[in-house]
Amino acid sequence: MFAAERRQLILEMVRANGAVSLRELARVVQTSEVTVRRDVRALEAEGLLDRRHGGAVLPGGFARESGFPQKSHLATAEKTAIADLAAGFVEEGEAIVVGAGTTTQELARRLARVPGLTVVTNSLLVAQALAHANRVEVVMTGGTLRGSNYALVGSGAEQSLQGLRVSRAFLSGSGLTAERGLSTSNMLSASVDRALVQAAAEVVVLADHTKLGTDTMFQTVPTDVITRLVTDEPPGHDDRAATELQALADQGVQISVAGGPGAGAGQPASEVMAADRRGPRRDVPLPGQRRNLAPGGGGSGPQLRTAAPLAEPPGGRVADLAPRRR
Structure with missing residues (x-):
């Protein structure tokens, strides 16, 4: 050619x-x-x-958002590796929220064998992946269907999440930077993602290396709210991705790399060393709002246990990134 x-x-x-x-x-x-x-x-x-x-x-x-047919064929190997590693952070009997996206859809396929799991989602694709999982309870939000990514959005989705308490949120997006955190190109999707974050004690972001350093229009999760990033190994020549990962670690985000050196099934979990060991978040600001998420706090939603600290599962590694001294 x-x-x-x-x-x-x-x-x-x-x-x-x-x-x-x-x-x-x-x-x-x-x-x-x-x-x-x-x-x-x-x-x-x-x-x-x-x-x-x-x-x-x-x-x-600003990168524009691709539709599901295009996204589903991009970075498929990376998304598979990220989903394999992220699934190891989900515990038996836990209640979590899983946002919309092709990477979170891959994660959902791996959660079908987790007994006693409750998954709250606004994604039809996530729900479909778990539809035949007898030991997993799936709770769908309300809302209006957004056909480009098969997600429920709008005030109905956001209102159905009010009062909810879960241990962890697993989210993806269109871009991730240390300066602004996770972002997406659609305002309605961003608003629902913020409501999902509001319901969780910890936030785990799933993003392959192509999204690192990409900024899009609407912020969904500020950097200081992200507990952990699960990503793939950037190409050796991609110095900018390494710089972005270091900047995220400097701000306290724990970095887990799927398919990195030393990763493999059956190997012991690595010790978390990328960032400070922050406890579970207690609240996440939304525009004009701040709500207590601690178990036993206000609100009418079910009181679920606080998330246990995330330990590194087999099949990945914690990036050798320590916060730089300022």
């Missing part, structure tokens, strides 16, 4: 999906990541796209 043909195909993929990793681009155009990186650099020089951590996005600084 000639360079002009490759670059046209790369441009079409980015325009269709909003953001595409170098790995995925190299697979589709059937060439090396080194060649794809050169093509992306040339297209950026023409103002046709922007380079991001290990990938390319539409120009203008």
